Amino acid sequence: MSSEKEKTIAPLSSSSSSPSVELCKGINGLDKVILRESRGSSAEVYLYGGHVTSWKNDHGEELLFLSSKAIFKPPKAIRGGIPICFPQFGGLGTLDQHGFARNRTWTIEDDPPPFPTNTLSKAFVDLILKPSEEDMKSWPHSFEYRLRVALGPGGDLMLTSRIRNTNSEGKPFSFTFAYHTYFSVSDISEVRVEGLETLDYLDNLRNKERFTEQGDALTFESEVDKIYLSTPTKIAIIDHEKKRTFVVRKDGLPDAVVWNPWDKKAKAMADFGDDEYKYMLCVEAAAIEKPITLKPGEEWKGRVELSAVPSSYCSGQLDPQRVLQGS
Numbered sequence: 001m002s003s004e005k006e007k008t009i010a011p012l013s014s015s016s017s018s019p020s021v022e023l024c025k026g027i028n029g030l031d032k033v034i035l036r037e038s039r040g041s042s043a044e045v046y047l048y049g050g051h052v053t054s055w056k057n058d059h060g061e062e063l064l065f066l067s068s069k070a071i072f073k074p075p076k077a078i079r080g081g082i083p084i085c086f087p088q089f090g091g092l093g094t095l096d097q098h099g100f101a102r103n104r105t106w107t108i109e110d111d112p113p114p115f116p117t118n119t120l121s122k123a124f125v126d127l128i129l130k131p132s133e134e135d136m137k138s139w140p141h142s143f144e145y146r147l148r149v150a151l152g153p154g155g156d157l158m159l160t161s162r163i164r165n166t167n168s169e170g171k172p173f174s175f176t177f178a179y180h181t182y183f184s185v186s187d188i189s190e191v192r193v194e195g196l197e198t199l200d201y202l203d204n205l206r207n208k209e210r211f212t213e214q215g216d217a218l219t220f221e222s223e224v225d226k227i228y229l230s231t232p233t234k235i236a237i238i239d240h241e242k243k244r245t246f247v248v249r250k251d252g253l254p255d256a257v258v259w260n261p262w263d264k265k266a267k268a269m270a271d272f273g274d275d276e277y278k279y280m281l282c283v284e285a286a287a288i289e290k291p292i293t294l295k296p297g298e299e300w301k302g303r304v305e306l307s308a309v310p311s312s313y314c315s316g317q318l319d320p321q322r323v324l325q326g327s
């Protein structure tokens with residue numbers, strides 16, 4: 001073998017790679033960005049919706065649920081991954097359900113204003129959304145919405161939203177917000193959520209009436225659509241069968257929505273498989289009960305950090321305290 005040939009082969013057989021960010025075409029030719037970390041984890045972000053559609057650990061296992069029937073065609077929002085609900089959560093206002101950010105095309109911003117704290121991550125992308133003239137007709141406010149999606153060296157997925165009021169005529173505005181995260185689970189009946197016990201919630205299935213959750217971890221055996229209020233900064237989703245725990249850490253987002261459509265609603269959704277409710281759970285870091293108000297020039301920040309860790313066991317039982325109190 002010539003030395004020339006050996007030189008060409010060497011880099012291809014190398015197993016370690018450095019963090020990378022790649023812009024390419026996704027489904028239906030929509031632009032997407034792929035983030036890759038050196039140990040093998042990755043994430044995919046569509047510019048349409050500023051929407052994370054994939055998050056994989058360093059074994060290449062998908063951690064987010066994406067419907068097999070998801071429609072990647074504007075103006076329909078993508079079913080699964082992490083839709084951004086802004087400037088309105090759900091039907092709590094005059095806009096279409098969950099606002100318009102999830103069905104607008106965002107732009108990559110090469111040089112955003114610096115973050116107060118530096119992220120360790122080298123695999124990240126900065127996106128920006130500004131309202132179009134059409135948007136201003138239904139929501140007459142100027143804003144700049146900057147979204148950074150970053151993959152940490154250990155595979156954690158971090159989303160940071162910075163929303164600034166850029167109204168020139170001195171008008172404040174208010175909004176509600178959610179990171180509508182669809183977690184992939186092995187079987188919804190094997191899942192528990194820790195961290196929301198004893199909290200008050202608004203039940204979307206009962207006219208948003210206010211109730212208080214019981215003392216036990218949440219388990220699932222029917223449709224659920226609840227907005228938990230004043231929640232702790234950390235919530236754990238424990239997948240018994242997979243022996244995997246998702247930890248949601250959040251900042252600036254006091255509420256948490258828990259949603260699973262179950263069988264009847266699943267059948268009624270055109271972009272969701274009839275049985276897919278078994279394999280997903282939405283736990284959405286949110287600001288809903290008390291809308292955020294920004295005066296001109298003011299900026300709000302809302303951040304979520306998702307990690308997937310092996311569940312810790314204690315004499316055959318999961319030990320929720322270790323999950324919630326651990327670092």
Ligand SMILES: O=P(O)(O)OC[C@H]1O[C@@H](O)[C@H](O)[C@@H](O)[C@@H]1O
Nearest residue numbers: 090097098180204225257259284
């Ligand atoms: O079908 P959409 O607009 O994506 O909304 C899905 C669900 O999103 C949840 O956040 C809401 O609480 C539910 O009420 C809603 O059904």
